[in-house]
Structure formats: C-alpha cells, structure tokens
Amino acid sequence: xxxxxxxxxxxxxxxMILKVLTARGIxxxxxxxxxxxxxxxxIRPFVKHNGIDLEECESSEFRCFxxxxxxxxxxxxxxxxxxxSHLISxxxxxxxxxxxxxxxxxxxxxxxxxxxxxxxxxxxADLFRDGYCLVFRLCVNHYxxxxxxxxxxxxxNVFIPGKLHTVRxxxxxxxPVFTENCREYTLMDTENFxxxxxxxxxxxxxxxxxxxxxxxxMTRGEEKxxxxxxxxxxxxxxxxxxxxxxxxxxxxxxxxxxxxxxxxECIGIAPEE
Numbered sequence: 001x002x003x004x005x006x007x008x009x010x011x012x013x014x015x016m017i018l019k020v021l022t023a024r025g026i027x028x029x030x031x032x033x034x035x036x037x038x039x040x041x042x043i044r045p046f047v048k049h050n051g052i053d054l055e056e057c058e059s060s061e062f063r064c065f066x067x068x069x070x071x072x073x074x075x076x077x078x079x080x081x082x083x084x085s086h087l088i089s090x091x092x093x094x095x096x097x098x099x100x101x102x103x104x105x106x107x108x109x110x111x112x113x114x115x116x117x118x119x120x121x122x123x124x125a126d127l128f129r130d131g132y133c134l135v136f137r138l139c140v141n142h143y144x145x146x147x148x149x150x151x152x153x154x155x156x157n158v159f160i161p162g163k164l165h166t167v168r169x170x171x172x173x174x175x176p177v178f179t180e181n182c183r184e185y186t187l188m189d190t191e192n193f194x195x196x197x198x199x200x201x202x203x204x205x206x207x208x209x210x211x212x213x214x215x216x217x218m219t220r221g222e223e224k225x226x227x228x229x230x231x232x233x234x235x236x237x238x239x240x241x242x243x244x245x246x247x248x249x250x251x252x253x254x255x256x257x258x259x260x261x262x263x264x265e266c267i268g269i270a271p272e273e
Contacts, residue, residue, distance in 0.1 A: 054071075078143070080220060087268040088149050088220065089149075092262050097245065119197075145223055154216065193239075197235075201234070209232075
C-alpha cells in the first residue's frame with residue numbers, strides 16, 4: 001500500500017488533495033497555529049519521535065511548538081571552521097552536489113532545473129555558469145537555523161512566492177520543487193569564494209523563511225536565519241573554480257548518495273592562487 005506521500009504525488013485523488021495542501025494559505029494557517037501556545041501539546045511527541053536531545057539546547061522552555069522546532073543549540077555543539085580558505089556548510093542537512101551545465105542542473109533523473117528559474121533572472125544565473133549547485137535537504141529532525149558561509153557583503157533578501165511542496169525525494173521525481181516552491185535568495189560577495197548565492201526553499205507546512213538581516217556586512221558563522229516547521233532545503237550556488245570539494249564528499253556523491261553534514265563544518269577548500 002502506498003504511503004501518505006506516495007498517495008499524494010502518485011495517484012490522481014492524491015494530486016487533487018495536493019493542490020489544496022501546497023497552497024500558501026494552508027501553510028500560513030498551520031504556521032499561525034504552531035506559533036501559538038495551543039500547539040505546546042505537540043512538543044513532547046515530536047521530541048520523542050525524532051530522538052531530539054533537549055540537553056543540547058540553550059533553553060528547553062518553549063512557549064509554542066515552533067519555539068521547539070527552531071530551538072537554538074549550545075554554541076559548542078556547532079563549532080565553525082574559521083580557516084578563511086575553508087568553505088563551510090551553512091546548515092545541518094543531507095548534501096548533494098551537481099555541476100551546472102549552461103543554465104541547467106540535473107538534480108534528479110526525471111527533472112531538469114534551470115538556474116535562471118530559481119532566480120527568475122537569466123542575468124543572475126549567468127554568474128554561476130559552469131559552477132556548482134549544492135543542495136542541502138533538511139528533514140524535520142535537523143537543526144533548522146543556518147549561517148553565513150564566509151565574511152563579506154550581502155545583498156537584500158529577495159522573496160519569490162510560489163507553492164509549498166514537500167522536499168522529500170518522491171516529490172522531486174514528480175514536480176520541479178525548487179523552482180515552484182516559495183523561496184528567498186541572497187547574493188553574497190564573499191572574501192574567499194567570489195560571488196555566492198544562497199537560496200532558502202520553503203516546503204509543505206513551512207510557515208515562514210525567517211532571514212534576519214538586510215543588505216550589509218556578514219560574518220562567517222553568524223546566524224543568517226531559520227526555517228519554521230517543515231522539511232526544507234538550502235541551495236548554494238558557487239562560481240566556476242571557486243572551490244574544491246572534499247574528496248570523501250565526491251566519493252559519496254558519485255554513488256548518488258546524500259552526505260550528512262553539520263553547520264559550520266568544512267566541505268571544501270578555495271583553490272590556491
């Protein structure tokens with residue numbers, strides 16, 4: 001028997017229901033509830049089901065469910081690699097990497113994504129021609145805060161409205177999720193890796209993508225923002241020859257496997273001048 005997600009994405013009745021569930025209004029309503037004190041009863045089963053250790057949190061006093069979901073971990077549990085030439089992961093998640101060919105990146109066999117569709121701009125997409133597309137998939141049990149990957153200057157956060165599909169692989173087989181879902185992108189002029197784009201992609205029942213800063217200076221490891229409830233994705237675009245990824249990452253990527261990473265850890269090195 002098909003699972004709930006399979007039913008939604010691979011059957012005709014499921015797709016009819018999906019049109020309702022992926023509407024932003026539904027996710028906004030769910031977000032309002034999860035921000036309210038009435039949602040506190042969900043915290044204990046969520047923590048138990050996902051094996052979350054509240055001893056790792058700065059505080060375990062939560063006013064609502066989203067306070068628990070966006071819990072801040074003790075700083076020493078996510079040390080930031082401060083070596084300037086080291087590219088760090090912006091978040092906890094499951095990483096996959098693809099080469100950008102012309103305007104196209106192929107993250108899955110059944111779907112082709114155009115970088116220009118992520119931005120809704122061919123001019124911005126051309127900045128990353130022949131570069132790399134890093135996709136960090138966050139599951140509900142992951143830490144849902146994310147940071148800046150380097151020192152430098154950032155532009156404004158640009159929000160693009162859309163639907164809110166799940167980001168689980170079964171949806172990626174059926175729908176161009178990254179270019180249909182609500183997302184927010186930032187162009188960053190980094191000190192060590194050239195121009196980098198970071199794109200936060202919302203997902204089903206994500207009430208909000210909460211970035212903290214407008215344009216201005218950014219600091220490696222400083223908190224950039226957080227996702228409220230739901231599985232989510234961060235896409236990082238790198239320019240050609242901007243970084244050499246770790247060898248062990250390539251080994252797993254070659255097997256088409258997702259690589260578990262944590263916020264602040266080194267995932268690549270800038271090439272020597």
